[in-house]
Amino acid sequence: MIKLDYKNVSSLVIGEKNGLNLENEFLEYKNRIKDIIIDLNQRKDKPGQWLQWMNLGYSEETVWYVKEFASMVEGRFENILVLGIGGSALGGIAVTEALLKPYWNLCSKEQRNNYPRIFFLDNIDPDSIKGLLDILDLKKTLVNVITKSGSTAETMSQYMIIKDMLEKELDDDYRKNIVVTTDQKIGVLRQLADQEGYKTFVIPDDVGGRFSVFSAVGLLPFALVGLDIDKIMSGIKDMDLALKNTDIFENIAAQGALINYLADTKLGKDISVMMPYSSRLRYISDWYVQLWAESLGKECNKNGEKVNVGTTPVKALGATDQHSQLQLYNEGPNNKLITFIRVENFDNTLEIPKIFEYTGIGYLGGKTINDLINAEADSTKVTLADHSRPAMTIFIDKVDEYNIAELMYMLEVQTAIAGELYNIDTFNQPGVEQAKNYTYALMGRAGYEDSAMNLQSKISSV
Numbered sequence: 001m002i003k004l005d006y007k008n009v010s011s012l013v014i015g016e017k018n019g020l021n022l023e024n025e026f027l028e029y030k031n032r033i034k035d036i037i038i039d040l041n042q043r044k045d046k047p048g049q050w051l052q053w054m055n056l057g058y059s060e061e062t063v064w065y066v067k068e069f070a071s072m073v074e075g076r077f078e079n080i081l082v083l084g085i086g087g088s089a090l091g092g093i094a095v096t097e098a099l100l101k102p103y104w105n106l107c108s109k110e111q112r113n114n115y116p117r118i119f120f121l122d123n124i125d126p127d128s129i130k131g132l133l134d135i136l137d138l139k140k141t142l143v144n145v146i147t148k149s150g151s152t153a154e155t156m157s158q159y160m161i162i163k164d165m166l167e168k169e170l171d172d173d174y175r176k177n178i179v180v181t182t183d184q185k186i187g188v189l190r191q192l193a194d195q196e197g198y199k200t201f202v203i204p205d206d207v208g209g210r211f212s213v214f215s216a217v218g219l220l221p222f223a224l225v226g227l228d229i230d231k232i233m234s235g236i237k238d239m240d241l242a243l244k245n246t247d248i249f250e251n252i253a254a255q256g257a258l259i260n261y262l263a264d265t266k267l268g269k270d271i272s273v274m275m276p277y278s279s280r281l282r283y284i285s286d287w288y289v290q291l292w293a294e295s296l297g298k299e300c301n302k303n304g305e306k307v308n309v310g311t312t313p314v315k316a317l318g319a320t321d322q323h324s325q326l327q328l329y330n331e332g333p334n335n336k337l338i339t340f341i342r343v344e345n346f347d348n349t350l351e352i353p354k355i356f357e358y359t360g361i362g363y364l365g366g367k368t369i370n371d372l373i374n375a376e377a378d379s380t381k382v383t384l385a386d387h388s389r390p391a392m393t394i395f396i397d398k399v400d401e402y403n404i405a406e407l408m409y410m411l412e413v414q415t416a417i418a419g420e421l422y423n424i425d426t427f428n429q430p431g432v433e434q435a436k437n438y439t440y441a442l443m444g445r446a447g448y449e450d451s452a453m454n455l456q457s458k459i460s461s462v
């Protein structure tokens with residue numbers, strides 16, 4: 001089970017001005033947290049609450065269908081190409097980067113145990129799309145188009161380009177190279193997929209994009225590249241059980257949520273830095289940034305009052321960003337809460353040879369790279385405390401399916417609890433929808449004509 005160490009948020013360590021009296025705060029919020037946890041668990045099965053993500057760990061049916069499809073196509077494709085953006089891509093990127101052998105796409109087929117390479121197109125830079133399409137043999141590529149709404153312009157335009165290319169290369173057989181993950185009923189892609197006869201997977205109702213990683217959105221690509229999705233499900237289930245505990249003193253998601261909330265509202269720490277000390281967890285930060293930003297950055301609270309809340313999530317990587325951002329964290333404005341993620345057991349131990357003994361780098365010889373990264377993480381934590389900067393650390397035993405699922409599910413629940421503390425709707429994203437609608441208008445989508453005229457005048461006046 002993953003652990004949370006919040007000692008360096010305590011006023012006993014970093015002083016009253018920048019720290020929290022956690023014992024008192026936990027006691028003060030004990031009942032409120034209990035009510036929130038009970039409420040989330042009671043509401044999770046009700047339609048329209050957008051809490052179905054809390055049930056994904058138990059969806060044996062999805063696992064079965066995903067495994068069935070993965071075994072059906074095993075050995076047929078050299079590449080998986082995922083088309084998606086935001087919540088339809090970030091979880092997949094985070095998990096595959098964490099769990100696949102590092103530099104997976106550069107490994108030989110044998111090193112990949114015959115599983116395919118995997119690529120994510122989550123942007124619409126024409127140069128990078130063209131660059132990838134130039135090197136992929138589409139005939140040997142399974143394209144997984146992922147979009148909850150079934151109409152996102154970025155994903156749909158990529159799909160249109162690639163479908164056209166596939167059809168030219170494969171004639172009618174092109175359909176076998178496309179698998180779609182989308183809503184069961186709504187959206188343009190759902191209609192097209194049904195007409196074209198693609199294999200489809202469903203993103204369940206009431207699961208928002210940023211909470212969808214453990215639906216077929218993530219599970220399908222994970223299974224296709226040989227990740228153990230049963231272990232992922234076990235990690236979610238065990239964490240879900242642990243987080244049903246309504247006692248703030250024993251629930252790490254509640255602790256993380258409350259600390260973030262109080263650091264913001266009481267201490268003015270309105271920047272939330274996520275800093276794993278593991279390159280493999282680098283994209284967990286990207287995923288977390290979206291989860292936190294889109295969920296908590298809201299104009300109005302549930303009563304309709306204008307509140308403009310939300311702390312700004314920032315991603316950092318240890319030890320790399322000690323040489324980039326740490327100066328600011330230590331000496332710049334004291335407005336950040338830093339969350340480290342530490343891996344207790346790396347898969348490898350890398351010894352530094354005992355050479356150059358009589359030089360200034362001789363002290364490194366005989367130690368391991370593991371010693372070094374741990375020393376750097378400890379040093380950063382202490383130096384931040386020396387400067388009265390609050391920080392907490394999530395410890396995970398190792399980077400594997402079980403632990404990554406626990407970590408990500410815990411962060412989802414933490415976000416949901418934080419949203420309740422702010423009294424906002426955690427699961428909508430009107431700010432994202434507004435930009436999407438503007439794009440539709442500018443690209444000439446029917447029904448958006450008035451908005452298009454309005455926008456053109458705003459654009460030309462800038």
Ligand code: PA5
Pocket residue numbers: 085086087088146147148149150151152155208209210211294429432
């Ligand atoms: O979290 C969200 O809801 C968004 O980031 C969406 O995932 C993103 O906009 C992509 O939407 P869709 O999956 O509908 O293509």
